[in-house]
Amino acid sequence: NAGVTQTPKFRILKIGQSMTLQCTQDMNHNYMYWYRQDPGMGLKLIYYSVGAGITDKGEVPNGYNVSRSTTEDFPLRLELAAPSQTSVYFCASREDGGSYEQYFGPGTRLTVT
């Protein structure tokens, strides 16, 4: 069981470039989440999904898009990167009901210059 995996681990983007952050989980979880973590701030929810084909906005969705075509994958797309999107991005998943425990990926550190 690899759990939640994220790629890449690090990335530097120029302003205006686009990229996709990949997230995959092998636990057959329906719920998946994308967060960003800025220095000194709590994790902020960008987008979440309650199952394949279903996504919804979180607190800070502007500048991002997601898709969920399979249970396993939940990619996060950045279009027209801006310096304000410099952050550490975490993907997480959890099972339906049960403990509600979220399992986090190792994070992607993104710098936009």
Added chain:
Amino acid sequence: KNEVEQSPQNLTAQEGEFITINCSYSVGISALHWLQQHPGGGIVSLFMLSSGKKKHGRLIATINIQEKHSSLHITASHPRDSAVYICAVRSGGSNYKLTFGKGTLLTVNP
């Protein structure tokens, strides 16, 4: 005002000391989570509480629903406990989402 407030923001202790980290929240919740983030960045769940107290090894978490307050205690602290401890709440209105505190940075010196 943040819905979830943690104190202190930073805490330095000597090995062996008893540690307390506090979390207060302002909304009705269905559960509260404590998580640990190590210097490398990885985040793991420690506890989920909806009432009372839970213990796992040297870690104890308590919650007082009426006072909207939770504490995380670490007994006989060790340098390997050095990490950021994060409180998060699942509000009664949404079982999908967590609202996170800013975290408490704990440093335990040998």
